[in-house]
Amino acid sequence: MCLEVFGDRWSLLIVRDLMVRGYRTFKEFQTSGEGIATNILADRLQKLEAAGIINPEPEETDGRKINYRLTQKGIDLAPVLLDLLIWGARHEPADASCSLILKMDKNRDQILSEVERRWRERDSTPLIPSFDAGMARQLGRTQRHK
Amino acid sequence: MCLEVFGDRWSLLIVRDLMVRGYRTFKEFQTSGEGIATNILADRLQKLEAAGIINPEPEETDGRKINYRLTQKGIDLAPVLLDLLIWGARHEPADASCSLILKMDKNRDQILSEVERRWRERDSTPLIPSFDAGMARQLGRTQRHK
C-alpha cells in the first residue's frame, strides 16, 4: 500500500531535504554529503514524480536548472517526517539538534503549519536554523510566559 | 540518521504488522501474503532487534515458537505509522478502509493511546477490525453527540 514509494534508502531523504532544508536542484542533492549516486538520484526523482510527490519546474532565469518542488501530496508527508524526526531524536542519542527537535514535539501543529506556509510561499531557507535562531525564544515564551 | 533502519522495503511493514495486526511469530509474517522471503525476514528481524525496536521472547507453552514483540522504542513509532496510514488513505485511492482511516485523523491521540494500551496489555487482536466494529459508533457519538 502506501509504504511502496518509500521502500528504499533515498526517497524519504530527498523529500526531507526538499521540505526542511531548502534543496531544489539535482546538484544540491548530489552534493548534499549523503553520497547518493547520480544515476540513483535521477531514478528516484523520476519515481517520486511518477508518484505525484514532486514536480519538476524549469527555472526561467537559467535554462539548465530544474527546480524540484513538493506537490500537495508531497507536503502532506510533513507529519510523517516530523514524527520520524522526533522519534529519532528521542531514541538515537547521536544528533546535536536533539533537544531542539524534542521541543518540537510540544509544538507539532505550529511547526506543521510553518512548514506548509514555507511551502506555499516558496520560502527556501532551511527550516532548522530558522528555528534554532528564533524558535527557542518563542518556544520559551509560549511555554512559561514569564 | 534515523531513516537508516527503514531504508528498505520490509522493516516498516514488519513493525506495522506487529503493531496493528496481531502478528507475533516468524510463520505469521512469512504467510502474511506480502510475500517476504524467509532469508530476508530472518535478516530484518535480526536487524530490528539490533536496532532495539523488537525483542524476541520464546514462548513457554511451545519451545519452537518465538514471539517477537515491539520494545518501547518500537511502539513509539506508532505516530509515524499512523500518519503514514492517514497520508496513504488520503492520497492513494486504492484501499477499502480508506474512509475509516481518514476518520482516525480526528482521533489521533485517542488511537495512539489505544495502540499503546494494547501493547502494554499484550492484546494481540488486530486493531483495524476492532475499530471497524466499535469505533464507527464511537466516532459518531463523540463528533456530533446527538
Place this chain on the structure above:
DNA sequence: GTAGATAACTTGCAAAATGAAAGTGAGTTT
C-alpha cells in the same frame, strides 16, 4: 518411542538493484 508435522531459520544460486566513475548534450558565462 518413533514417524511425521511444524517452527525458525540457513544455504545456494540466479536476478535485480546499487554505487562509482566516466561520458553526453543542452544551456551559460567569459
Place this chain on the structure above:
DNA sequence: AAACTCACTTTCATTTTGCAAGTTATCTAC
C-alpha cells in the same frame, strides 16, 4: 568560440534480493 555548469546516461563491478531447497530443534499422534 572555449570553457564551464547542470542534469542526466552509460558502463560495469559489487551488493542485495528473491526463490527453492535444505537443516535443526521441538512438538504431536499413534
